[in-house]
Amino acid sequence: MAEPEGLRHAAIAWLEQRTFDRQIPLSRDEIADFEWNGQPFRLIPSQQGIWKPRGFEATLSIVTTYRSPGQKRPYEDEVGTDGLIRYKWRGDDPHHPENVGLRRAMQLRKPIIWFIGIGGKPPEYQVVAPVYLVREEPEQQQFVMAPLAEEDFAVEEFDEGFAVPALKRYLMRETKVRLHQPVFRSTVLMAYENHCAVCNLAHPELLDAAHIVDDSHEMGTPTIGNGMALCKIHHAAFDRRFLGLRPTLERPIVEIRQDLLDEVDGPMLRHGLQDLHGKPLMMLPKARANRPDHDKLVWAYDRFRTATAADVA
Structure with missing residues (x-):
């Protein structure tokens, strides 16, 4: 099937409500409660880190796995000097289907759901959504993400203007509010x-x-x-x-x-x-x-x- 119209926005709105505006993490079972047209619809991949449901042209969600204390957490040290987040390709083949799905999300300006593992038994995930892919850095085999609300996202600003100081400060502030603070809260409380x-x-x-x-x-x-x-x-x-x-x-x-x-x-x-x-x-x-x-x-x-x-x- 093709991607249903409105599903992404409905899923993001549901996750925002379910997490009390990013205040609490969710387990896989809790994420599995999402329904579309009365039927369960998977939002998180079962194993791999990049999820593109069958028939979808663009990636729906990505996962960053939990790292125990002492190990580098994937979400740390990946915010560039421009205030934006880096997310690595799957492998090193630019034509891998999962990398193609990410690229199409970038080209089509599709919002993506990011599930960040924070540990726990069973594992729990902090939800960061929406995030947008705004640029690709093939030499580093990665995409560049911005954790912005849809009304704040204008891709034209990220072409050459991303280094403008005012925009950089804004992006760093949004990354802190939408990414680091919720993940920090969930990890510490757990x-x-x-x-x-x-x-x-x-x-x-x-x-x-x-x-x-x-x-x-x-x-x-x-x-x-x-x-x-x-x-x-x-x-x-x-x-x-x-x-x-x-x-x-x-x-x-x-x-x-x-x-x-x-x-x-x-x-x-x-x-x-x-x-x-x-x-x-x-x-x-x-x-x-x-x-x-x-x-x-x-x-x-x-x-x-x-x-x-x-x-x-």
Whole structure:
């Protein structure tokens, strides 16, 4: 059959709703719930990384497989200086059917669904959609992708104008918002089993993936070693240096700023912050490779102590 009119847009809209606007990952079984005209329709390949359903002229979806901590994740270090993402060919033959399908998606300006593995048993995938192929780099055997909403995509801008500084900044910002932040959140929350590291709250809707080192800092990479699952109150307290984490060999120790310890207020302050002072984190990932990077904890703790000293003074 030929590609049904409207299927791509319906699938992307369904995935956006199903993931609560990219807030949660999906398993293969959950992705398989998609239907078209009352019938199940596969959106993700069973094995290979590039999926072009039978009869389709252009690729519908691509998959980046999960890499465990310590291994290079495929989505890292593939954002060029132009703010765009690189996706490798299948093999080295430009005429391989899967590469042809990607090329036709580029030529026809078709939106593509990107499933990024974040681990788990069964495996789960962060959905990034739509993405558009905007250019091919045959010498590097790769395509160039932009994670843009359809209303923002104008292919003419990407011919020679992609290096314009304003466009470059925009693309980098969109890549961060549409790619790195959702993948970072899902990966960190999965490692912490959807529990707040500080108080053990187990409602993912109330949890954030917090950066230990600010993402504006050169150390503030969107990697699991720079992340912790924190409830919204403890995330805000950590970012604003009301709450610090003293690094230890085992579990970091929670410290609350002295002026908050001296303050008298209601039960939220007492139970939510003051009573946690001096206690170890309640939740850490089981895999040591997923735990906070010690050097980043030291950086954040020094920042917290500076704030504390200034406040006391």
